[in-house]
Amino acid sequence: MAMRIPDDLVEKGKTKIVLVVMDGLGGLPDPTTGKTELESAETPNLDALARTAALGQIMPVGVGITSGSGPGHLALFGYDPLVWNIGRGVLSGLGVGFPLEPGDVATRLNFATVDGAGNIVDRRAGRPSDDENRRLVSLLREKVKAPDGVQVFFESEKEHRLALVVRGKGLSADLHDTDPQQTGVPPLRVQALSPVAEASARVVQDVLDQACAALKDEAKANAVLARGFAEYAAYPTFLERFKLRALAIAQYPMYRGVARLVGMEIQPPPASVDGVVEALKERWNDFDFFFLHFKYPDSRGEDGDFGAKMKAIENVDRLIPGITVLKPDVLLVTGDHSTPARWKAHSWHPSPLLVASPWTRPAGASGFGERECAVHGELGTFLSKDLMTLALAHAGRLAKFGA
Amino acid sequence: MAMRIPDDLVEKGKTKIVLVVMDGLGGLPDPTTGKTELESAETPNLDALARTAALGQIMPVGVGITSGSGPGHLALFGYDPLVWNIGRGVLSGLGVGFPLEPGDVATRLNFATVDGAGNIVDRRAGRPSDDENRRLVSLLREKVKAPDGVQVFFESEKEHRLALVVRGKGLSADLHDTDPQQTGVPPLRVQALSPVAEASARVVQDVLDQACAALKDEAKANAVLARGFAEYAAYPTFLERFKLRALAIAQYPMYRGVARLVGMEIQPPPASVDGVVEALKERWNDFDFFFLHFKYPDSRGEDGDFGAKMKAIENVDRLIPGITVLKPDVLLVTGDHSTPARWKAHSWHPSPLLVASPWTRPAGASGFGERECAVHGELGTFLSKDLMTLALAHAGRLAKFGA
Numbered sequence A, B: 001m002a003m004r005i006p007d008d009l010v011e012k013g014k015t016k017i018v019l020v021v022m023d024g025l026g027g028l029p030d031p032t033t034g035k036t037e038l039e040s041a042e043t044p045n046l047d048a049l050a051r052t053a054a055l056g057q058i059m060p061v062g063v064g065i066t067s068g069s070g071p072g073h074l075a076l077f078g079y080d081p082l083v084w085n086i087g088r089g090v091l092s093g094l095g096v097g098f099p100l101e102p103g104d105v106a107t108r109l110n111f112a113t114v115d116g117a118g119n120i121v122d123r124r125a126g127r128p129s130d131d132e133n134r135r136l137v138s139l140l141r142e143k144v145k146a147p148d149g150v151q152v153f154f155e156s157e158k159e160h161r162l163a164l165v166v167r168g169k170g171l172s173a174d175l176h177d178t179d180p181q182q183t184g185v186p187p188l189r190v191q192a193l194s195p196v197a198e199a200s201a202r203v204v205q206d207v208l209d210q211a212c213a214a215l216k217d218e219a220k221a222n223a224v225l226a227r228g229f230a231e232y233a234a235y236p237t238f239l240e241r242f243k244l245r246a247l248a249i250a251q252y253p254m255y256r257g258v259a260r261l262v263g264m265e266i267q268p269p270p271a272s273v274d275g276v277v278e279a280l281k282e283r284w285n286d287f288d289f290f291f292l293h294f295k296y297p298d299s300r301g302e303d304g305d306f307g308a309k310m311k312a313i314e315n316v317d318r319l320i321p322g323i324t325v326l327k328p329d330v331l332l333v334t335g336d337h338s339t340p341a342r343w344k345a346h347s348w349h350p351s352p353l354l355v356a357s358p359w360t361r362p363a364g365a366s367g368f369g370e371r372e373c374a375v376h377g378e379l380g381t382f383l384s385k386d387l388m389t390l391a392l393a394h395a396g397r398l399a400k401f402g403a
Helices: A044-052 A069-076 A088-095 A130-143 A195-215 A238-242 A253-261 A273-286 A296-302 A306-317 A320-324 A370-375 A384-394 B044-052 B069-076 B088-095 B130-143 B195-215 B238-242 B253-261 B273-286 B296-302 B306-317 B320-324 B370-375 B384-394
Strands: A017-022 A054-059 A105-114 A120-122 A150-156 A161-168 A223-231 A246-250 A289-294 A330-334 A351-356 A381-383 B017-022 B054-059 B105-114 B120-122 B150-156 B161-168 B223-231 B246-250 B289-294 B330-334 B351-356 B381-383
Touching: A017 A069, A017 A306, A017 A384, A044 A306, A044 A320, A044 A330, A044 A351, A054 A370, A054 A384, A069 A253, A069 A384, A088 A223, A088 A253, A105 A195, A130 A150, A130 A161, A130 A195, A150 A195, A161 A195, A195 A223, A238 A246, A246 A253, A246 A273, A273 A289, A273 A320, A289 A306, A296 A306, A330 A384, A351 A370, A351 A384, A381 A384, B017 B069, B017 B306, B017 B384, B044 B306, B044 B320, B044 B330, B044 B351, B054 B370, B054 B384, B069 B253, B069 B384, B088 B223, B088 B253, B105 B195, B130 B150, B130 B161, B130 B195, B150 B195, B161 B195, B195 B223, B238 B246, B246 B253, B246 B273, B273 B289, B273 B320, B289 B306, B296 B306, B320 B330, B330 B384, B351 B370, B351 B384, B381 B384
Parallel strands: A017 A289, A017 A330, A054 A381, A246 A289, B017 B289, B017 B330, B054 B381, B246 B289
Antiparallel strands: A054 A351, A105 A120, A105 A161, A105 A223, A150 A161, A330 A351, B054 B351, B105 B120, B105 B161, B105 B223, B150 B161, B330 B351
């Protein structure tokens, strides 16, 4: 049987690895300054680390491919996203802590606003508060009746996001999104992408029709849009593959979702970015691997707000001493994909990567930034799926290949 | 079903992409100056582009592999040459506009000179003029009789090159070249590389024997050498795969051949390098993608003429303003493979690559050259087959992978 790399080389160890993900970290230069968000931000702590770290660039899927957050994180966790192609629905379901069972069909829903003619005017219903989100989800739970033969679950996420899980025999997730990804048009009908999904399409359409009917008198959140239908199947876990007891600390449900998918233990969501590092300290002795997720660089990049993205990065830099004081054997800092403020969306540009460890060949970088990582990197440009192998190596947790 | 990357992510758009290929662009440093042909050439226009472009290096097949022009171009067009392994014969046939049919076996021929003992003294018959080439091809058409059950076509290319197409039932292209790639030895016999090709080998040997007999009284072109037997099969087109209406503008038949293979429309061959850019201007509104091919850097590299290769590169640089004035959304400048003058042949060295677009992270390059691309590139070193993905990304023509 072919060797699995790195799985078959993994050894037990006592070393600790911390993975800091700044969502959407990579950016593009501001035309006036010529500097990216990361390069413009005041990041004294990351800069100091970078001067003795191994630097490089990583790509979540491949050259020129813009990745979603799900595949972006799976890749960081060492799961090739072209093999482990996971829908957002499953991630949403897992992220909210919903106990998914194999065969469940899950999808992410947005609350949205439609006009009198049924055309979408706001795909996010004005971003309701989390409290408002919970009120709306209660309403759906009360009003929507499960079609014959299935169970239906609505679960709150944050703002305009919720998860829908449909459980029943023989369901298929081979369904097209109902979110048309634009305004001025009505939501799409649920469409089966293969004949085996015809019945599932009817069941899900029934649920969505009932949901929209239940919401019809709401001022803003008077419709739902579905995207990322997926069927849940169990993944080999982090412990099985890498012999690492792993903890995920993330404020946003979706990222806890990806982490749960690969068997990480999930820390209750911290209330602030500072809470992320407080939780790290508390749980330091109980785990070998820590995934710390920071959402705001991506959010502010999507908003197109260069300055706010800088600030979001600075807010993570501020936390770095609280991590390094714990003396992790390997500290990785990177992004799951780029989200340049100027592009206002995820992009295909590689993510800057910093691997802090005593076992590096620092190549003269003056700080942490896209260009420093492109030019002064011993690591070159590689696929995100190989990052875990590199981390295990620096942690002294990989045996030699061959004799 | 597994996702095809990038095909399944391609979206329609209005953006325009220009691919400038300087054949055999990459070189090796002159031992006295320490600079390559490209680095030595005066290229103010490419240098200016490079300072704000994304730079990198591409390899047509893989590390250390020297590529032919066919696979080199297929890779640039996004067709993995290890999958789409196409013989030179098919490219020659297509390049001269010959209407190949599926199952046709085609090969490229050279007119060559043999001595009284039948040994090759010039593999290119002193590079006859195109007029002389046409006279010789007429002679072959007149004298060579098609063996039973097949049709035979000779088609002029340029100088010493022509194409041979054999059409019939059950032919196989699994045949070894008759060009021994050296002088002082006789042409090889046509040899079947698998049992199924035995009959085809006999048919083709008969045709080549007749051709040599027809040419025996010629002063220089008194023999033919065959290389690159290939069977024609239809390729998925550029329009089907990338939703791009593509135009090829190339002076040499073979490059029009590769372009035709992937369904590009073919511009009548311009009479000069200036004509390439004139044609681009004329057809600008009718296409989304333009392939501009410049042959001479490769030819002069094969001649081992460092200075002439520099000049050939400078002649392309001169044309760049005529391209940029059209404001393409993405302008790619690269080579299909390297042809260092000092090596006098194609080589395995990666090709320098420049991607000019508003969506880049320029990393401090001072100009366009092999070392600048290796050191100051955000793009790193990657396979040529991924270049189209990168171009589509910069052109805003790719959807996100996953949610």
